[in-house]
Amino acid sequence: MPNSFSQLRSWFKTPEPPETKALVLHNQHMYAATGLAVNLSLGLTHVQQLADSRLQEYLGKGSFQMPDPQLYDDGSPLFVALSHWGLSPSEYLTLMIALAPALQPNFYDLLIQKHLSKAGEFPEFGGVKNANTRTTLPTGDTVLFLLNGTDLTGRLTTWQQILSHDSRLIKQQIILLEDPKDGEPATSGRITVSKEYVEMFLLGREWQPRFSSEFPAQPITTLLDWDNLIVSKNNLQELRIIQDWLDHEQTIKTDPALSRMIKPGYRALFYGPPGTGKTLTAALVGKRHKRPVYRVDLSQMVSKYIGETSKIASNLFDIAENRNWILFFDEADSLFGKRTSVTSSNDRYANQDVSYLLQRVEDYNGLIILASNYKHNIDNAFMRRFQSVIHFSMPDAQERLTLWQQTKPEVVKIADDISFEELAQKFELSGASILNVMYISTIRGLADEQKITRAMLIDEIRKELAKENKTI
Structure with a gap:
């Protein structure tokens, strides 16, 4: 198996994506076979294969086998990003572990129920409960368990290479590992994919943060x-x-x-x-x-x-x-x-x-x-x-003349008594003030069904100067 996504075309053996067939997940939830959904569905399948194999090994029901990921070279945002990043298989699986709840909220609950018939806690698996839906969300511990089981050397390697602040997934904020509460294990925080990449992978568009007190x-x-x-x-x-x-x-x-x-x-x-x-x-x-x-x-x-x-x-x-x-x-x-x-x-x-x-x-x-x-x-x-x-200084007379000429409207006529050269020489206004004078005068001209007159402009110039405690 190659060790990075730089060898995508030789690694992923499936030649072409299906055109009409939908992929069915283990819970029978079907995703439309669009350019976005096909590889996302395969990603969930890879995490399911990883978890099934790891849990069977942990419960003494079989030996562990790392899945061999194969994705369609379909030009989807997920495939393009993986090609660009050149992730290792373990990094790719970590990304999909973090992304799974965004695709299927009860993914991990169904997975655990499949292998553990009796209800109860499973601390080795990690995970925290979603405050709203009470479904299981993965943590750093979930990644360590699924990739390494109880192998301490493997867990430390994954921690250093994938979950540390210096790792590329976290350093580039592709995935986010929440800081745990004081006294709790460093990898017990929730692991998620950043909003930017969730929107890119699931909706095929660039994420735009919304103005808020947290993002001013x-x-x-x-x-x-x-x-x-x-x-x-x-x-x-x-x-x-x-x-x-x-x-x-x-x-x-x-x-x-x-x-x-x-x-x-x-x-x-x-x-x-x-x-x-x-x-x-x-x-x-x-x-x-x-x-x-x-x-x-x-x-x-x-x-x-x-x-x-x-x-x-x-x-x-x-x-x-x-x-x-x-x-x-x-x-x-x-x-x-x-x-x-x-x-x-x-x-x-x-x-x-x-x-x-x-x-x-x-x-x-x-x-x-x-x-x-x-x-x-x-x-x-x-x-x-x-x-x-x-x-950025106040415009001189020649610059003011250019500004007056640039703001001359086309939806209303200018009276013959207006000389932009005179206005530029006589009134020291900023570009924003000149624009506002012409804007308000245009509104007045349209409302009164008349031309913009010199008197109208002088009136608005007086108002602009008054904002700065100046007079004509």
Whole structure:
């Protein structure tokens, strides 16, 4: 038997997947023979064969024989992932052990009932009860037992190679092994497949985390293009460096000299007044490189409970790690600002949270963008860790003219008394303010069935300036 999935086509002997036949599991539950279900059904069969053989050996009813997994080369997400990862048979079986309850919730209960006619506990098998359905869920102990039985050497090898934090399945967060309660065995925690891969294998789509108090981030996108971004030439040059890093990051990471001396990832600071294009630029960088951009809501990340902020940050970074996400921290100075002097225990814990966040940002292996209105608000200890620091200034008159022209609507006419050149010269507005003036004026024009007039624009400009306590 080959020792990795790099030899899939010679190992898996079944030539073609069935077109109409369904595979019947031991409990007579049938899965439709689609591109997703066929190999998943075979995966359950492999775990069943493994468990049957191990339990027969344990109960003195036969000798143990490791199953010989065979999967269809059908291009399904499971097959493609296994081909890419190059897992060993034991790693593959561990993955399917963890995935089984997602496919068939009572899988392990039926399995145990099949071999143990009398009801009772079976601690050697491991497992914990699902709080909602009371069905059995596998633990690390379940993996150790099914793969090795009572063989101590084999159990230690599996623990080190598959269930340790350094193993690829766990390090890449393909599977998750929960931390046990204090005093309990290290492998007694529940073992699961990460939500990302459950959704990929079962539904054939990419998992998108939902915004919540535990994941305070949302994807940001834009329909605009780089031609719509009005910034200085110097800024465009600085932004090009970030894009070049995204194009060549893998090459840089493998450089013998740089890979040993630099931290992974790239960190950039965007600073400047509101509405000058910081968020749009982050979205455009992601769009250009086909990478999701997640804006982190720092107000949701900060918790009044001691240690909770670090826990939320840990969950966010653990999910984002190795997924090619761009993390965008807007109004970053609210949390990454200068640390307070310690006058109470609360100050000490607050500074610890900031220190933890700074460390996770520094260790992140992708692109992180922090946005702030003011550069001097960012902690000095962190400034030297930025590869790029880019100032987004208020647009000058020529840039404002371009912004006025770009926002000119087509659904309503513009009155002849409007001169965008005059507006650009006279009123110092940000790009966001110009867009809002034109947006509200368009609504008014449509509602009143009239053209957008100069007076209408001046009225909306007055309102925009009033937001900043300014007057015309």
